[in-house]
Amino acid sequence: MTxxxxxxxxxxxxxxxxxxxxxxxxxxxxxxxxxxTIWQDTLIPAFEAQNPGIKVVxxxxxxxxxxxxxxSKLAAGSAGDLITCRPFDASLELYNQGHLADLTNLASMAxxxxxxxxxxxxxxxxxxxxxxxxxxxxxxxxxxxxxxxLGLAVPTTNAxxxxxxxxxxxxxxxxxxxxxxxxxWEAATMGYNNIGPNYWKGEExxxxxxxxxxxxxxxxxxxxxxxxxxxxxxxxxxxxxxxYPDSQNLFTLGRAAIYPAGSWEIAGFNAQATFAxxxxxxxVAAAGDTCYISDHTDIAIGLNAKxxxxxxxxxxxxxxxxxxxxxxxANALPGFFSLNSTPVEMQDPLAQEFVSWRGKCQSTIRSTxxxxxxxxxxxENETWNxxxxxxxxxxxxxxxxxxxxxxxxxxxxxxx
Amino acid sequence: MAARKPVRWHIGxxxxxxxxxxxxxxxxPLFGTLNLSLYNLDxxxxxxxxxxxxxTLFGDPRWSGAFWNALYNNFWxxxxxxxxxxxxxxxxxxxxxxxxxxxSAFYRTAIFIxxxxxxxxxxxxxxxxxxxxxxxxxGMLDAVGxxxxxxxxxxxxxxxxxxxxxxxxxxxxxxxxxxIYAALLSIPDDVIEAAEMDxxxxxxxxxxxxxxxxxxxxxxxxxxxxxGNFNAFDLIYVAQGALAGPDFSTDILGTFxxxxxxxxxxxxxxxxMGAAIATAMFGIILVGVCLYLFGIQTRLRRYQF
Numbered sequence: 198m199t200x201x202x203x204x205x206x207x208x209x210x211x212x213x214x215x216x217x218x219x220x221x222x223x224x225x226x227x228x229x230x231x232x233x234t235i236w237q238d239t240l241i242p243a244f245e246a247q248n249p250g251i252k253v254v255x256x257x258x259x260x261x262x263x264x265x266x267x268x269s270k271l272a273a274g275s276a277g278d279l280i281t282c283r284p285f286d287a288s289l290e291l292y293n294q295g296h297l298a299d300l301t302n303l304a305s306m307a308x309x310x311x312x313x314x315x316x317x318x319x320x321x322x323x324x325x326x327x328x329x330x331x332x333x334x335x336x337x338x339x340x341x342x343x344x345x346x347l348g349l350a351v352p353t354t355n356a357x358x359x360x361x362x363x364x365x366x367x368x369x370x371x372x373x374x375x376x377x378x379x380x381x382w383e384a385a386t387m388g389y390n391n392i393g394p395n396y397w398k399g400e401e402x403x404x405x406x407x408x409x410x411x412x413x414x415x416x417x418x419x420x421x422x423x424x425x426x427x428x429x430x431x432x433x434x435x436x437x438x439x440x441y442p443d444s445q446n447l448f449t450l451g452r453a454a455i456y457p458a459g460s461w462e463i464a465g466f467n468a469q470a471t472f473a474x475x476x477x478x479x480x481v482a483a484a485g486d487t488c489y490i491s492d493h494t495d496i497a498i499g500l501n502a503k504x505x506x507x508x509x510x511x512x513x514x515x516x517x518x519x520x521x522x523x524x525x526x527a528n529a530l531p532g533f534f535s536l537n538s539t540p541v542e543m544q545d546p547l548a549q550e551f552v553s554w555r556g557k558c559q560s561t562i563r564s565t566x567x568x569x570x571x572x573x574x575x576x577e578n579e580t581w582n583x584x585x586x587x588x589x590x591x592x593x594x595x596x597x598x599x600x601x602x603x604x605x606x607x608x609x610x611x612x613x
Numbered sequence: 614m615a616a617r618k619p620v621r622w623h624i625g626x627x628x629x630x631x632x633x634x635x636x637x638x639x640x641x642p643l644f645g646t647l648n649l650s651l652y653n654l655d656x657x658x659x660x661x662x663x664x665x666x667x668x669t670l671f672g673d674p675r676w677s678g679a680f681w682n683a684l685y686n687n688f689w690x691x692x693x694x695x696x697x698x699x700x701x702x703x704x705x706x707x708x709x710x711x712x713x714x715x716x717s718a719f720y721r722t723a724i725f726i727x728x729x730x731x732x733x734x735x736x737x738x739x740x741x742x743x744x745x746x747x748x749x750x751x752g753m754l755d756a757v758g759x760x761x762x763x764x765x766x767x768x769x770x771x772x773x774x775x776x777x778x779x780x781x782x783x784x785x786x787x788x789x790x791x792x793i794y795a796a797l798l799s800i801p802d803d804v805i806e807a808a809e810m811d812x813x814x815x816x817x818x819x820x821x822x823x824x825x826x827x828x829x830x831x832x833x834x835x836x837x838x839x840x841g842n843f844n845a846f847d848l849i850y851v852a853q854g855a856l857a858g859p860d861f862s863t864d865i866l867g868t869f870x871x872x873x874x875x876x877x878x879x880x881x882x883x884x885x886m887g888a889a890i891a892t893a894m895f896g897i898i899l900v901g902v903c904l905y906l907f908g909i910q911t912r913l914r915r916y917q918f
């Protein structure tokens with residue numbers, strides 16, 4: 198009896214499988230739930246038109262839950278065929294555990310520079326496991342109408358930056374800067390790692406920190422915290438409970454004048470804001486100093502090593518690595534700058550402004566992402582907490598830096 | 614010789630569904646977790662490490678600091694529930710059971726409704742109400758001239774946890790109210806009448822007659838609150854995120870477990886340390902429940918009518 202029943206069940210699943218066998222369905226795991234419509238309306242139809250028989254489903258998770266959810270799904274064997282890759286250690290660990298396939302021999306890998314690929318390679322560079330998609334650049338987006346109304350020039354030095362903030366505050370029409378500390382990550386990502394590279398001199402300081410030649414308690418690494426502590430006076434009332442969406446809305450509703458930003462905001466802001474916007478890179482200490490920007494290799498896509506549709510998925514990855522995808526993606530999502538070696542023509546003026554800084558400033562990536570967040574306590578997560586504390590004023594810059602250094606030194610040998 | 618008693622099959626048959634389901638989804642995973650906490654990774658292999666995870670959890674200053682912080686916050690969370698939620702629940706039940714109260718069915722339903730709402734809705738709605746930017750709380754305080762009292766409570770280290778505890782109280786006050794209400798209704802009228810004959814009314818009647826009769830229910834409510842609070846996670850996660858800001862001031866054992874077990878942002882999950890924390894939570898709840906069962910429950914006087 199039970200045997201017959203089991204066979205009936207089995208047969209029905211086989212039949213169900215056979216019925217849909219003509220079409221291979223690929224599922225993409227991602228944290229970019231904001232991009233759902235762009236994938237569904239622009240990117241996926243373009244791929245499906247060229248590759249009949251392959252269906253693609255974009256299945257994003259909320260950004261804060263993505264890593265935890267993905268790790269559990271991979272461990273349980275229920276993850277999608279294509280995995281959107283976080284940069285550096287998070288994805289490297291997935292590769293080491295055998296969850297991501299080696300893509301070194303993918304033909305389209307030739308379209309990417311070594312720097313573009315570095316975020317998704319083993320430490321020796323022997324294997325690449327994700328196809329680079331885009332980088333994001335940090336800076337400040339400002340309300341042009343507000344600046345014009347108050348007669349303010351775009352600040353280039355630190356002194357001008359605070360003078361502008363003081364002028365906006367004195368006028369009182371606008372909140373000088375839209376940022377809150379409730380969600381913590383903006384303080385670290387759009388605060389510390391946004392202005393920091395100017396102090397630790399980009400790659401020079403970042404690599405010295407990894408080698409153990411510099412410490413987080415050195416003046417170059419404490420200075421950004423000291424700046425963050427000054428920001429407190431320019432944030433809106435009750436910024437302690439202000440969330441990330443609150444900050445976005447404050448700015449796009451025209452209630453705040455300056456928004457410490459990542460370039461990924463461009464698409465959303467263009468859709469929401471009714472005023473003209475501009476952008477400026479993190480201000481430097483004195484006019485004429487070399488400027489450094491955080492041009493962070495942020496997003497790539499890899500292949501689930503256990504995917505049953507590896508062949509179709511590889512086709513998709515080759516397409517993601519193509520110049521065609523790069524143009525389509527960079528224009529559909531201004532602010533996600535293509536890592537493809539083929540230059541991409543972008544239409545959006547704000548995106549052009551951001552990308553123009555690559556010409557005059559030195560690029561670096563976020564200091565906490567490569568190697569330094571491998572242990573416990575995790576430097577990136579600690580930096581969120583420390584940056585938020587410093588802005589709120591509940592921890593001094595020196596104390597915060599010392600805590601981060603002690604935490605890092607507790608497990609990272611070159612810093613011991 | 615008397616005939617042997619027939620085997621009482623029905624006992625087994627009736628117990629089987631509950632036993633099977635509980636074993637499959639509660640008991641086996643529980644022992645799986647206890648077992649997992651005794652292992653750790655050595656490179657790629659899982660090896661038996663005995664109590665080493667617990668030595669790390671209680672011995673390493675970082676781990677133990679986070680653990681004691683979470684435990685302390687959890688006790689504070691529980692304390693707020695005990696001194697706010699349960700007395701208010703009893704008070705509401707006493708009011709509801711008063712025969713003179715009109716529309717008591719409406720109040721009963723209205724107060725109970727938040728209990729059936731999802732944590733996500735409660736967390737989101739209260740975040741909006743208390744938001745310094747869009748919230749109605751600052752405006753309402755302003756209308757009565759108390760704007761100075763407003764603070765971004767959820768963003769201040771000294772208030773955030775208490776605020777969240779009070780939100781949780783708001784959500785769950787209906788449960789003690791209903792349980793006590795049921796207990797009050799089950800007090801026979803002749804006991805009350807006898808009290809009235811003896812000249813006891815109002816508050817004196819409540820303290821001397823009703824309260825002793827509902828004490829067992831209060832005990833049950835306390836232990837339910839204890840277990841619920843030490844397993845809490847959802848509200849904090851929804852309102853403050855897994856990092857339980859500001860500066861871990863709202864971190865309770867549930868969020869600490871989540872961060873450790875599943876990982877967060879660049880921090881990868883560590884199932885073995887996570888299981889060790891889960892085991893510690895299990896131990897704390899077990900000790901609490903045992904203290905109650907053997908220390909209090911057995912001493913409570915019960916009355917038969």
